[in-house]
Amino acid sequence: MSAVTAPSSSVWDQVRSYSPPARFLPVIVTFALFLGMFGAGGLRYDGFTDPQVFLSLLLDNSFLIVLAVGMTFVILAGGIDLSVGSVVALSTMIAAKTLALGWSPYLSIVTVLVVATLLGTLMGLLIHYFEIQPFIATLAGLFLARGLTYLISVESIPITDQTFSELAFRTITLPGGYYTTWTVVIAVATVAVAAYVLARTRFGRTVYAVGGNEASALLMGLRVAVVKVGVYAISGFCAGLGGLLFALYTLSGYSLHAVGMELDAIAAVVIGGTLLTGGRGYVLGSLVGVLVLGTIQTFISFDGGLSSWWTRIAIGVLLLVFVVVQRVMTRRQP
Amino acid sequence: MTTTHEEPPVTATTPVPGERAGEPVIEMRDISITFGSVRALDRVSLRLLPGEVHALMGENGAGKSTLIKALTGVYSIDSGTIVVAGEEHAFATPAAAQAAGISTVYQEVNLVPNLTVAENMLLGREPRRLGGINVRGMNRRARETLDRLGLDIDPSSTLGDHPIAVQQLVAIARAVDVEARVLILDEPTSSLDADEVAKLFEVMRRLREDGVAIVFVSHFLDQIYEIADRMTILRNGRLVEERMVADTTQLELVQLMIGRELEVLDRLDHEHTRTSTDGPPVLKAIGLSRKGSLEATDLSLYDGEVVGVAGLLGSGRTELARLLFGADTADHGSLEIRSSRRRLRSPRHAIDRKIAFSSEDRKAEGVIGDLTVADNMMLALQASRGWLRPIPQAVRNRLVGEYIEALDIRPADPQALMRNLSGGNQQKVLLARWLITEPEVLILDEPTRGIDIGAKAQIQAKVAELARRGMSVVFISAELEEVLRLSDRVVVMRDRRKIAERPNDDVSVSDILEIIAGHGGTPSARTEEESSRD
Numbered sequence: 001m002s003a004v005t006a007p008s009s010s011v012w013d014q015v016r017s018y019s020p021p022a023r024f025l026p027v028i029v030t031f032a033l034f035l036g037m038f039g040a041g042g043l044r045y046d047g048f049t050d051p052q053v054f055l056s057l058l059l060d061n062s063f064l065i066v067l068a069v070g071m072t073f074v075i076l077a078g079g080i081d082l083s084v085g086s087v088v089a090l091s092t093m094i095a096a097k098t099l100a101l102g103w104s105p106y107l108s109i110v111t112v113l114v115v116a117t118l119l120g121t122l123m124g125l126l127i128h129y130f131e132i133q134p135f136i137a138t139l140a141g142l143f144l145a146r147g148l149t150y151l152i153s154v155e156s157i158p159i160t161d162q163t164f165s166e167l168a169f170r171t172i173t174l175p176g177g178y179y180t181t182w183t184v185v186i187a188v189a190t191v192a193v194a195a196y197v198l199a200r201t202r203f204g205r206t207v208y209a210v211g212g213n214e215a216s217a218l219l220m221g222l223r224v225a226v227v228k229v230g231v232y233a234i235s236g237f238c239a240g241l242g243g244l245l246f247a248l249y250t251l252s253g254y255s256l257h258a259v260g261m262e263l264d265a266i267a268a269v270v271i272g273g274t275l276l277t278g279g280r281g282y283v284l285g286s287l288v289g290v291l292v293l294g295t296i297q298t299f300i301s302f303d304g305g306l307s308s309w310w311t312r313i314a315i316g317v318l319l320l321v322f323v324v325v326q327r328v329m330t331r332r333q334p
Numbered sequence: 335m336t337t338t339h340e341e342p343p344v345t346a347t348t349p350v351p352g353e354r355a356g357e358p359v360i361e362m363r364d365i366s367i368t369f370g371s372v373r374a375l376d377r378v379s380l381r382l383l384p385g386e387v388h389a390l391m392g393e394n395g396a397g398k399s400t401l402i403k404a405l406t407g408v409y410s411i412d413s414g415t416i417v418v419a420g421e422e423h424a425f426a427t428p429a430a431a432q433a434a435g436i437s438t439v440y441q442e443v444n445l446v447p448n449l450t451v452a453e454n455m456l457l458g459r460e461p462r463r464l465g466g467i468n469v470r471g472m473n474r475r476a477r478e479t480l481d482r483l484g485l486d487i488d489p490s491s492t493l494g495d496h497p498i499a500v501q502q503l504v505a506i507a508r509a510v511d512v513e514a515r516v517l518i519l520d521e522p523t524s525s526l527d528a529d530e531v532a533k534l535f536e537v538m539r540r541l542r543e544d545g546v547a548i549v550f551v552s553h554f555l556d557q558i559y560e561i562a563d564r565m566t567i568l569r570n571g572r573l574v575e576e577r578m579v580a581d582t583t584q585l586e587l588v589q590l591m592i593g594r595e596l597e598v599l600d601r602l603d604h605e606h607t608r609t610s611t612d613g614p615p616v617l618k619a620i621g622l623s624r625k626g627s628l629e630a631t632d633l634s635l636y637d638g639e640v641v642g643v644a645g646l647l648g649s650g651r652t653e654l655a656r657l658l659f660g661a662d663t664a665d666h667g668s669l670e671i672r673s674s675r676r677r678l679r680s681p682r683h684a685i686d687r688k689i690a691f692s693s694e695d696r697k698a699e700g701v702i703g704d705l706t707v708a709d710n711m712m713l714a715l716q717a718s719r720g721w722l723r724p725i726p727q728a729v730r731n732r733l734v735g736e737y738i739e740a741l742d743i744r745p746a747d748p749q750a751l752m753r754n755l756s757g758g759n760q761q762k763v764l765l766a767r768w769l770i771t772e773p774e775v776l777i778l779d780e781p782t783r784g785i786d787i788g789a790k791a792q793i794q795a796k797v798a799e800l801a802r803r804g805m806s807v808v809f810i811s812a813e814l815e816e817v818l819r820l821s822d823r824v825v826v827m828r829d830r831r832k833i834a835e836r837p838n839d840d841v842s843v844s845d846i847l848e849i850i851a852g853h854g855g856t857p858s859a860r861t862e863e864e865s866s867r868d
Contacts, residue, residue: 023492200466205449205457212446219408219444220508221432222458279448 026273026326027285033318034288037295045302055180057294062187063088063245063258064293067265068272068286069194070238073231075269076198078211078278079134081232083123083141084239085261087116089254090145091243095164096157096253105163113240119145120236124229138232142262149255156254159247168248183245190241194283207231211278267315268293271322292318357420359384359515359547360436365404365414369754372745374400377414378573380566382516382547387538389558389579390551391591392568393758393786398551401568402518406438407431419515429458435515437508439522441551441757442697443501445508447494452476454493455508479511483537499526506534510541517541518549523557527646535561553786555584567591588787613637614673616806617689617775619658621667627653629831630667635775635806640797642821642838643810644846650830651810652694655779658808659691660684685718690768694780694810696757700764703753707743708734710752710763715770737766742792758789765793769800776800777808782816794820814843826850 042049058065067084074081091112098108119141126137159165171179198204206227209217218224246258272289274281296314300306360382367375375397382388390398403409405416407425416423418434425431428438445454452473453460461471476489485503493501502522509517519538523531538548538561550562558565559579567574567590574590582590615634623630628650635641645651656662658669660678669676671687678684681691693699702710711734716725734748741762745755752760761781768776778797782790797820801807811817817824824841826834826849834849 021492196466200469202458202460202462202467205453205460205467208449209446209453209457212448213444216444216446219428219438219440220446220454220457221427221429223429279446 023280024282026280026322027282027288029325030271030273030285030288030292030322034292034295037292037299041295041299041302048298048302051176052178053298055174055178055184057291057298058184058187059181060249060297061290061294062181062183063242063249064261064264064268065187065287065290066190066238066242066245067261068268068290069190069283070235070242071262071265071269072194072272072274072281072283072286073198073207073238074134074235075266075274075276076211076278076281077207077227077231078214079127079228079231080138080266080276081120081123081141081235081239082135082138082262083119083145084235084242084265085258085263086142086145086149087119087236087239088243088246088258088261089256090119090149090152091116091240092247092250092257093149093152093157093253093255095244095247096159097152099159099161099164100157105161108161109244112244113237116240116243117233117237120239121229121233123236124232127232128225128228146255152255153253154255156252159251159253164248165251168251183248186241186245190238191283191287198283203227203230208279211280213279264293264315267319270326271318273322273326275326276323357384358382358417359419360405361417362401362405363415363417365401365416366412367400367404367409368412370751372750372754374571374754375404376571378568378571380405381576382549383564384515384545384547385542386563387542387548387550387561389562389565390549390568391558391565391587392574393591393788396568396591396756396786397571398568399520399756400571402438402520402549402551405431406436406518432458435513436518437514437516438518439502439505439509439520441521443498443505445493445501445505447492447501449493450490451480451487451493451496451504452489454504455479455489455511459511475511476507479507483507483510484533499530502526503530503534506537510537514541514546516547516549518551520551521553523552523554531557555587558587559584591787615670616672617658618670618673619667620670622654622657622664622669623666624653624657624662624664627662627830628657631832633658633825633832635808637774637806638801638804639822640801640807640809640820642817642824643808643827644814644817644824644850645827646812646850649827650832651827652779653830654827654832655691655777655808655810658684658775659689659777661691685714685771685773688772688774689777690714690771690773690775691777692764692768692779692781694783696761696764700767701752701760703751705752706749707738707752707755707763708748711737711766711770714767718771733770737769741766741796756785758785761785762789762793765796769796773805775806775808777810779810780812781809782811782813790816814846818843818846 038049038054047053067088070084071081094112094115095108098111099105103111123137123141126132127134167182171181172185173179198207203226206217206222206224209220209222210224210227214224243258247253250257268289269281269286270276270289271292272281272285272287274285293315297311300308300311358381360380362378362380364377364379365375366373366377378397378401380390380401390401392398400409404411405425407428407430410426411424416425423434425434449457452475455476456472461468461475463471473489480487480489483503483506485507487496487500487504493504496504503526506519506522522534526534538550542548550558552558562579564576565579565582565587566576567587569591613636615636617635619631619633621630621632622628631654633641633654643651643654653662657664660681660683663679669678676683676687678687684691702713708730712725712730719725731748737743738746738748743759743762743766752763755763765778765781781793794816797807797809801822809817809820818838818841821838824836824838824846825832826836826846828850
């Protein structure tokens with residue numbers, strides 16, 4: 001057991017001896033927390049530190065990872081997107097319904113992504129051009145998307161399509177006999193693409209600029225409109241993609257799927273070190289944020305004796321702690 | 335004060351180098367803009383020639399900023415035309431104006447604090463490789479531009495970690511990096527110290543030689559005479575005249591700008607007479623210090639006196655004010671208010687003890703743009719009464735009306751939105767905000783920065799009047815003449831500590847400069863100018 005926890009403590013030593021730029025600190029803190037939790041789990045429960053547990057963590061949270069990526073864009077630009085949970089439900093429903101109607105699975109996938117992206121774009125347009133508070137505009141989106149889901153069907157629709165089932169069940173074997181699924185590959189690829197876009201493209205840097213000071217960004221001649229609408233389009237797209245992953249995970253479309261998942265996504269982003277006021281944060285932090293949330297759940301399922309509501313309590317406490325830590329850290333800066 | 339320009343050649347009908355080049359780069363004709371009921375610009379024209387520094391002159395509220403924002407696509411114009419290089423244009427966005435070669439540096443730093451210096455300089459036109467931003471290339475290019483300007487700033491550092499003056503220079507570096515045909519500098523010097531101003535002028539001269547048309551707005555007349563070739567004078571949203579700088583005396587210029595005689599300023603000169611230090615001090619600081627911002631400082635303030643604080647940017651003058659007001663907490667030392675020892679843990683404590691503080695950074699720490707003038711004025715009084723005890727409408731109307739009149743706030747409309755007011759008028763509203771609370775001690779940090787002569791004189795007159803009526807005032811200003819004109823006593827700061835305190839009987843600007851210079855370092859360009867003005 002102690003041999004297993006050794007790596008995490010040596011990483012911690014490295015973190016301590018190397019003094020990173022202040023802007024990376026929140027992500028590092030989150031990462032350390034994640035390692036600490038994993039280490040603690042390893043000490044307490046047999047088999048907790050088995051790499052397959054980690055892979056399952058990714059598998060069980062692939063849709064949340066994708067949602068958190070979209071949410072990171074929106075929050076970095078100084079906004080918020082409450083609609084994503086409902087859009088996930090709508091996406092599962094559209095996929096299930098169209099497949100039940102006998103559409104080609106590819107056409108079905110494209111339809112889901114287009115509808116979700118359009119919804120996001122629509123909210124972005126409202127927020128930017130009519131200067132509606134993001135909270136209100138996306139709250140409207142939340143109700144609209146959930147309502148549309150009921151409109152399609154009140155009942156749960158199972159997905160029996162060949163392609164979908166294959167995608168859901170086919171595993172990729174990794175060295176050492178571990179396995180993962182395509183959904184994980186898609187989620188990780190989304191994170192990678194998003195990280196590149198945010199760090200290395202003009203669009204991505206403008207997202208940070210808008211979150212830092214929108215008026216200045218406008219005066220600097222940056223394309224504020226494109227970015228402000230764009231982040232909601234991206235969040236919509238991610239919600240659609242997340243919805244597809246969720247449909248693969250549950251193999252059904254249902255109007256009560258993903259209720260409140262937008263809040264999990266926001267929690268993951270904040271725990272991942274992104275400032276809710278915008279302009280600071282990294283998509284990698286959001287990934288670790290999701291993993292922290294997932295680890296809490298894994299804890300509870302390993303323990304067996306704990307009520308699943310402890311997950312919520314733990315998330316609540318973590319969220320509070322992180323917001324306070326962020327506050328203290330940003331106040332220290334000159 | 336004579337200008338630094340040579341006399342125009344007698345034979346030349348066109349003394350500006352650019353005019354030989356002929357065509358104006360930009361011609362704005364009969365521009366009008368209206369905000370709500372406020373006519374901000376009324377058929378104003380502006381001509382910019384290549385290779386000239388063109389000063390845009392006028393009081394606050396004259397329409398300078400509005401005209402600039404009309405040119406740069408921030409505001410859309412109601413009527414009139416903008417001709418760029420012979421073609422009619424209307425810029426819908428700042429990006430469109432930038433694409434046409436018009437870049438702007440605003441008075442307040444308009445950059446993003448959370449990105450690096452290099453990103454702030456190059457965002458929107460950063461070098462790219464394989465579709466992504468080439469970070470190394472971007473830092474290199476930023477470094478080259480900064481080197482060219484003689485600025486030693488790390489391009490990969492975060493902008494927000496630098497002081498405001500450095501951020502302003504980065505803003506200028508950003509504007510210079512663009513292939514600009516027109517560079518607009520809207521009061522770029524108000525937060526720069528003399529060395530930095532000299533540096534900026536160097537850059538401006540080089541750009542002028544390259545044929546760039548530079549619009550320069552500054553309230554420092556000496557700076558205008560040092561650098562500008564031609565000027566356009568505005569008053570109350572209307573065009574007064576376009577003139578050659580070399581053909582206009584400062585007195586003429588000021589008269590053109592404010593359209594009335596300068597009797598206010600004259601009357602004020604040397605009005606200070608009292609230096610009485612009888613009785614206990616209202617406010618006494620004993621060894622007040624805070625790590626990294628102020629070394630141990632003593633200061634006593636007596637009833638009805640104005641204590642002027644002189645010192646360059648970063649001398650600790652603002653830090654002193656913040657400690658006296660409890661906006662920052664002191665590490666060591668103590669404060670006595672009317673001889674009893676107090677700890678000011680927050681501005682709230684200070685307000686309760688009848689101390690008021692008007693911050694130098696009015697944009698960030700004072701003005702609430704989306705509220706009306708009346709709301710902005712009543713804020714401090716309402717806060718000190720507590721929100722559960724509303725101020726009766728009648729009292730409110732009376733107070734607001736009184737102060738709008740007393741301070742000559744324009745537009746004289748209590749319901750006007752604060753953000754539609756000019757800087758000088760906003761400053762007057764902030765002054766009114768604190769005067770309404772009837773403080774015993776008023777701390778004013780740069781109350782006249784970036785505002786015009788007319789409003790400045792009115793604020794100075796008000797301060798003198800308040801002191802006559804028994805209020806104690808700490809008056810902080812970068813302009814030494816102003817400090818000397820108003821104060822009974824002068825405190826000189828340097829390197830974050832008090833280095834001298836003199837009764838203001840026979841102190842001159844050059845005396846103070848000598849005190850500042852005498853403590854090591856050399857007097858810089860602007861202070862030399864100021865001493866020559868004496």
